[in-house]
Amino acid sequence: MNDLDYRRELRDYLIGFGLAFTLTVGPFAIVAWGGLDRPTLLIFLGACALVQITVHFRFFLHIDLSRQKREDLQLILFSVLLLIIMAIGTIWIMGNLAMRM
């Protein structure tokens, strides 16, 4: 534990910030300028958000693929699985109902 460690860890935070910054400015800029058709835009927005969430997990919450972190990663993946089942299921069901109304 020394100054070198501190700098390395601080650099990690700064890299995370930089990546998140880019992944935020990009989508805002594209939406502000317009021009993309909606499906492409939505895919782009979704991809940026997913990558940014991964960046947050990696650099701010320190979740990675190392062995010691496996349990935490599993918990996150399980939560995300349930979230996907619930949220996508809801949107599917309600969308289907809306179409048939």
Added chain:
Amino acid sequence: MRHPGINLGEHHGEAHDQAETLVFGFWVFLMSDLIIFGLMFAIYVTMANPVGMAGGPGPKDVFDLTSVFIQTMILLTSSLTFGIASLAMRHEQGRGRIALWLGVTLALGLGFLGFEARDFANMIGMGAGPSRSGFLSAFWGLVPLHGLHVSAGCIWIVVMLIQMRTFGMIPIVKTRLLRLGLFWHFLDLIWVGIFTIVFLAGISA
């Protein structure tokens, strides 16, 4: 590394040992909270359509992209400043330095809330309150819920600043700061979903 978020490290002794259970428990709570937000997002998506808007104002009429961008930047920066505070704690750089960066984070959090409150006031002013339509109800259920969480986080920072002053950096204060850090980064994560799904996807519709 024994739990999500920054770890104190072996040289913190008791605090590091206690952190494992405490931080894991809090992380599980956050996962439960994640489901709440996830469902609010799903409800928002099901209501962001002409039926849900019921002839009332839509996303393009009520959202202020510039303000949202400023809020996003403030919150992202606050994540970084909280990270620096956590690093200061991990590397035992002294109470003053931790308090300084926590103070900066608190200021950014309050700034975020200020901009958000201004947006909310504007929306109410233009007749886009929650009673106008199902769509706006979904908006007012989701975004202020995040705002409430940020407010709770700000109160928590204040409490921790007081406890750091009265108790010093004792183990329980350190583990509470670890949990507060998780909470703060988690709120930024949720905000990524909010600015993408609610604001950007909404405005581009």
Added chain:
Amino acid sequence: MTSDHTTTWLFGRLDLSSLPIWQAIQSPAISELIAGAAAMIVIAGAIAVIAFITWLRAWRSLWTDWLTSTDHKRIGIMYCVLALVMMTRGVIEAVLMRAQQADGLSGGFLTPEHFAELFSTHGTIMIFFVAMPLVAGVINYIMPLQIGARDMSFPVMNQISLGLTATGAVLVMSSLVFGKFSTGSWAAYPPYTGLAFNPGPGPDYWIWSVAIAGIGTTLSGINFAVTIYKERAPGMTLFRMPLFCWTVLCTSIIMIFAMPPLTVATLMLAADRYLDFHFFTNDLGGNMMNYVNLFWLFGHPEVYLLVLPAYGIISEVVATFSGKRLYGYTSLVYATMAIAVLSFCVWLHHFFTMGQSANVNIAFGIASMCIAVPTGVKVYDWMATMYRGRIRMTVPMIYVTGFFILFVIGGLTGVILANPTITYQVHNTLFLVAHFHNVIIPGVVFGLLAGIHYWFPKAFGFRLHEGWGRVSALLWIFGFSFAFLPLYVVGLMGMPRRSANFNDPAFEPLMLAALFGAALVLSALAALVIQIWVSVRDRDKLAAPLGDPWNGRTLEWATPSPPPHYNFAVLPQVKDRDDFAAAKANGRAFADTANYGDITMPKNTALGMIICAAATLLGMALVWYIWWLAMLSVLTIVVAFVARTFMLDTTYTIPADEISREHRAWLARVRAASPITRDRETDDVNQGLAVLELPETLKASR
């Protein structure tokens, strides 16, 4: 300010005319009289309890030993007491409803509103304030003992969970005295429960009791899961845990992830009713189907939340009373996990008829049918455990036998209902009512009652009376069969559920049979109360303080009964699955040690009770629009919570010599006692020490 304004400011919309007793005086019809009498019973019951505690001079003991205790065992017992009190009300309501429907051809004696109130409270109480607290209570008591822990990971949060559950129960009970409960069923579908159709306090009672108790359950789930992950004794790997602990882990995962949809649904409904939101209203873009979807996102995992611990209990009971190691442990673990995950994938089968396309329906229908597979695996595993075992038909085994036969029927009707086309025929009929009672009573209730009889001697140091237990168990089994099997038939004949009366004379005989069954269930409950009373009276004869009355296999039986606050004098070193059985077989059990150490335990705290009281006032204030009280209560909760974080002195230390003295005294009694064989385990000679019987592996090879 006029006096009128002051009254409104002080009491909100609560006035004399909202009291059922006052209404009974004003218009004494049968329905009003019953409501008035119920209110009187609640008030009289409260006064009687207060008088009884005063007579026992037990206030101080109640406060210091129980209400402020952070001991998971005490909290568990309080959960169970709460559940049994609420169960009494739930069963009485059930009998009233059966009586009404038995007389339904001639219109019955209750008004339709009163009948609606009965089935709403009955459902809400039985799920949220009987089944859930009973599950939470048994888990609280047993799980830490089984994994060799000293307490939960978060003892104070545990107390808060109990407080919030109690708050919900108190709110439901208050609705008997102040105003009326919801008439919108336990699922409270809007728009019926919205402000436009139901402006009264009823739905608000439902919202706040369920929302507040639900938050308590979420916290419980977090506590259970973290305890299992982080507090296991050395050597207790996940795959050495007793099966009950596996089911608890899966149940707590369901609590953590399935309670949020309920919280979201109730708070959105509250936003609609209080803040003029339009989530579920008919007008302005609201969509009530969102509520149905959200509610069952919670509602389906909920039933697995309840039944999984019952499966766990049955696994323990079957293994112990067959004197065998559980058959197919690994398959049972994976079946439990599969059920937990599948339970999140089937919620739509509760609303097949809402109007979505057949493709959506069939996806969820198939997923629902899939759940029968792991459940079937479990039933076969239990039967294989019993095969060639040394089976003793004690009370828990009678309940388990009832479970085997009746639960399988309930499960099969579930598979039938998982077919959307059949649901279209029988939905909203008594067939459905028969089905879910058929899984919940033989599944959850029998399982939990088996567990209570099994673990009662652990918690109190004496066994429950065997004879009355058998009477009660048989009455439950036959009462259930008479009360609900006829409902399948009436349901197929087309009788709608939740109807206060009917026109078809063909329903009449079956409704009378169901009433007879309900009376049997009421007698079963009475027999249970008598059993507890007789057992307490004869507690010296029934005493089994040495801790192992059933020749148990898991760690909780390796402690004295009742266990000390710290559970284990020395944390056990686990070497095997069913570690206590292995320890007894190779002489490791009841060993003395030189390594007694100081034990740090959490101190008592009043936080849980403060939050309980404030949350109750908050609920009442919100129901009756007493805004000053609502704000005051929220403030109290926040201040109490923050103030607690400033208290650093939250633990106390039990010195090692005190622990070694207590532990050695118990060991001395164990050595002095004469162990008994299994054929005498229900006799008075059973002091809780079992004769060493050869492990089944040896027996099999002979």
